[in-house]
Each structure stands twice: as structure tokens, then as C-alpha cells.
Amino acid sequence: MLSMTLRLAASWLALFLLLPALLHAHIIDVEAGKKDCFFEDLHKHDKMTVTYQVGGGGHLDIDFWVRHLVNAFLSPVHQIPQLSDPDARLLGKQIRQSTGTLAITAEKDGRHEYCFSNQMSAIADKIVSFNVHGVIYVGDDSDIVAPIEREIRTFSNGLQSVKDEQEYIVVRERTHRNTAESTNSRVKWWSVLQAIVLFSVVAWQVYYLKSFFEVKRVI
Template identity: 30%
Template sequence: MNKLLVAIISFISAINAIALSTWISANSEKCFYIHNDQPGQKMSLYFAVLEGGNFDIDFSIRDPLKSLVINEQTQRQGNLVFTANEIGEYGFCFSNKMSTIVDKLVDFEITVEDEARDPDLKSRNSNPAGDFGASRIYGDLHNIDRFQLYFKARENRNYNTVLSTEQRIWWYALLESSCVVLVAVLQVFSIQALFTAKKSRF
């Protein structure tokens, strides 16, 4: 039990993560950087657009050599995993340059995980539970966390859709009422003008 606890603590300490929510202004771009201190580490990015426009955004990932690792356009959300082979700062950029009016709220999480394992296959096979138990626990917790983020994004989008629909219904009702009042006023004046014209003939 103590060995499993030590393995979990050591495994968690090898994970670096950042989770933020940020507004991306219209016709602008924001970049966030995370440092990779050794090659072969696994980096993951989860993001979801919570508010704004069609809930889509462009994003790109660049390595420390400024080479483009991933580049996607008009994505509502994403869950990406890649191996960081270069040492240095990786840039994660969200671009809202396609929108000239609407700001967008993006919720994202960047995780860096050291995947180093015991190179001795005999010791690994002799005690697979002790070696991979923490990995399995972390993997399950990671999946639960991503599901929660996914449902949070869906809830926010549905809530914003409800608010937008409510505003549209309100403006439509106001326009409809204005049209009814305008038609009633026009009818009164037209009937009054008709009788006035007939009276003036005699």
C-alpha cells in the first residue's frame, strides 16, 4: 500500500498543468507558453469555446524552434495529445482574427506529463501493478476531468443559446406589437381621412 501511495505521489509530481479561461478580443490573438524541460514528454491541450459568435476559434501550436506543430481553423473544442521532442517553450495560440465584432471566451487546459518508465523490462513485468497502477488511476481521473470540461462547455453553450433565443423572441414580440400599433394608427387616420373627404364634397 505504501509503495502504491509513493508511486502515485511521484507520478503526480511529474505532471505540470495550467487551466485558464480567457477572453479573445475580436480581430486579435492570444498566446500562452509552457516550458518543456526534457524531450519525449507528452503534452496535451484541451479547449472549448464557451461564449461568442458560432463558438469557434482558430488555434495553433509551435515548438521552441517556431515550427508549426498543429494548426486548425474554426474549431469549437479540441482534445489534442502530442510528444514534445524539443526542449524550450511551446506556444499555444488562439486566434479570433476571423471575427471583426464578437469577442470569444475560451476555456483551456495544457498538461505536460513525464512519461519516463523503468527501462528494465524484467522489473516492469515482475510488478506491473506497482508500475502502471498510478498511470491507470491518473488516466481514469484525466478522462473524468475531460468529460466534466466537455459537459461544462455544452452547458455554457446551451445557456447562451437560450439567452440568445430569449432576446430574439423579446425583440420579435416588440416588433410585432409595434407593427400592430402602427397598423391600427394608420387605419384610424385612413378612415378619418376617408370620411373627411366625403364630408367636404357636400
């Protein structure tokens, strides 16, 4: 009984510590012609899901992929994973998407890299909001995982999905608002241009008619 109580307390503590990470999406600015990459160290059968949305820039599209870095090693200067692993195994790729979700299950232990690429654009930077969440694989041995712990994990994953949807609703609303403001601005300046052209034509016609009658009067 005491063991079950301790497990339950530990599970709720883990969930409590996880909540702050669920409250905020990661937001990055991917410069034109470049890519931003991140990595997670996964064990076999671990699950990882990345959801993302382009919130601004260009045509609101981005390239995204996930790879298993077979021969990942650290740079002696920056101590970051090298991104040019020739033996890396591509696990999923999405091209020129505004929003997307990519879920993988690790087939082997190792470093898994996911990248947002804006290399197709030469001018526009892209603002990308994304979330990464996963499920650590644990066997079904009842001595290791109690039913209440499974329920807590299920609840945690459901909470993650709800938070992701809420954050993407905010991003979509911001994107639509930016589009509407951009359209209104273009309509306004087009109307100003039309008004200038109209007044110019009227002024020219008045001047032409005035000159025409002055010439007639002289004759």
C-alpha cells in the same frame, strides 16, 4: 519491501498533489484581433494534450496551434518567451474551431508553445476554456518504474480525461443556454416590433376611414 512502500507512498502523494489542478479548467478572454500564448518545457518523448472549448463571443470559433520553439529566448523587459521565432516548428494547427483536442509527442527537448488566436475577428472577444495535461516519458526499466506506479499513472490520465469531459459539458451547457436566451430575446423584440407595426397600421386605417367619411359628409 521498504523501497516499494516508499515508491507507492510517493506515487500517491504525487497524485494527491495533482488533483487540485484537475478540478478547474483555465478560462481566458481572448480579445478581438489578438492572441494568447502559453508554453511548456518538454523533454523528448513527453506527451502533451490540450483540450479547449469556446464558451462565448462571436461565432464561437478560435484558431489554435502548437509549435516547438527552436530558438526561444527571453525578453529583457518582460522575461517572457518571444513569439516571433522564425525557426519554430509547427506541430499542429486547428482553424476556426469551437472545440478541439490536440495531442503531441515531443521529438526533442525544448520549449513548446500553444496559442489561441482571435486575430480573425475585428469586434468580438472570445471566452476560451482549456485544459493542458501530459505524460512524462519514463522507460520500461522495472527498476525505475514499478507496475503499481504505471497503474497510478494510467489512473491519473483517466481521471484527467473524465474531469475534462465534465468541464466541457458545463461549458457546452452554458453555451447552449446563452444561445437559447439570445434567441428568445430576439424573438421577443421581433414580436414587439410586429405588434408596434400592427397597431400603427390599424391606427392609420382608422384615421384614414374616419377622414374619408368626414369628407363624404361635407360633400
